[in-house]
Amino acid sequence: xxRHSAGLGRVGRDLFRYYTTGRTTLWDLSVWHAAARTDxxxxxxxxxxxxxxxxxxxEEGETDVAFAARIRALEPPQWRRPTEDPEGLAAGAAAxxxxxxxxxxxxVAPEGASGSVYRxxxxxxxxxxxxxxxxxxxxxxxx
Numbered sequence: 683x684x685r686h687s688a689g690l691g692r693v694g695r696d697l698f699r700y701y702t703t704g705r706t707t708l709w710d711l712s713v714w715h716a717a718a719r720t721d722x723x724x725x726x727x728x729x730x731x732x733x734x735x736x737x738x739x740x741e742e743g744e745t746d747v748a749f750a751a752r753i754r755a756l757e758p759p760q761w762r763r764p765t766e767d768p769e770g771l772a773a774g775a776a777a778x779x780x781x782x783x784x785x786x787x788x789x790v791a792p793e794g795a796s797g798s799v800y801r802x803x804x805x806x807x808x809x810x811x812x813x814x815x816x817x818x819x820x821x822x823x824x825x
Contacts, residue, residue: 708784708800708802708817708820709754710754711784711817711820711821711824712784712800712820713750713753713754714750714824715782715784715820715823715824716750716753716782716784717740717746717747717749717750717753718746718750719782720782721739721740722737722738722739722740723737723738723749723753724736724737724738724772724775724776725738725753725756725759726768726769726772726785726790727768728768731766732764732765732766733764733765733766733767733768733769734762734763734764734765734768735762735763735765735768735771735772735775736756736759736761736762737759737760737761737762737763738752738753738759738760739760769787769789769790772790772792773790773791773792773793774792775792776790776792776795777792777793777794777795778792778793778794778795779792779795779796779797780795780796780797781795781796781797781798781799781812782797782798782799782800783797783798783799783800783801783807783812784799784800784801784820785799785800785801785802785805785807786801786802786803787801787802787803787805788801788803788804788805788806788807788808789805789806789807790806790807791805791806791807791809791810792810793810795810795811795812796811796812797812797813798812798813798814798815799812799813799814799815800814800815800816800817800819800820801814
């Protein structure tokens with residue numbers, strides 16, 4: 683019994699260390715790509731029964747690293763727009779533009795947009811004409 687408990691304790695410590703030592707997430711990768719490609723980033727914030735679009739604009743002289751850090755930390759954006767349909771509003775904002783969509787739910791499908799989409803879960807984004815990306819594509823593009 684002692685060996686089993688010691689083994690579980692070690693696994694628990696290892697998992698705690700793994701999940702608290704700043705591992706890179708898909709959110710991190712998405713933010714880095716967005717901040718390096720554009721001066722405007724829109725984040726869909728989903729909350730129970732409602733949502734918001736958070737709009738970030740690069741400040742004058744702000745580096746890619748500083749812009750990404752501000753977005754990643756979800757610091758207050760330049761403006762917020764509450765909505766009951768954040769995916770629909772985001773799709774409208776991205777329509778007819780060149781975009782990089784990085785989504786948990788594939789619920790944003792902008793009409794007439796060009797560019798790429800990474801989505802964790804399937805949805806309307808799958809058939810909207812954007813080039814699909816995998817998590818590996820996001821990592822590989824960082825070179």
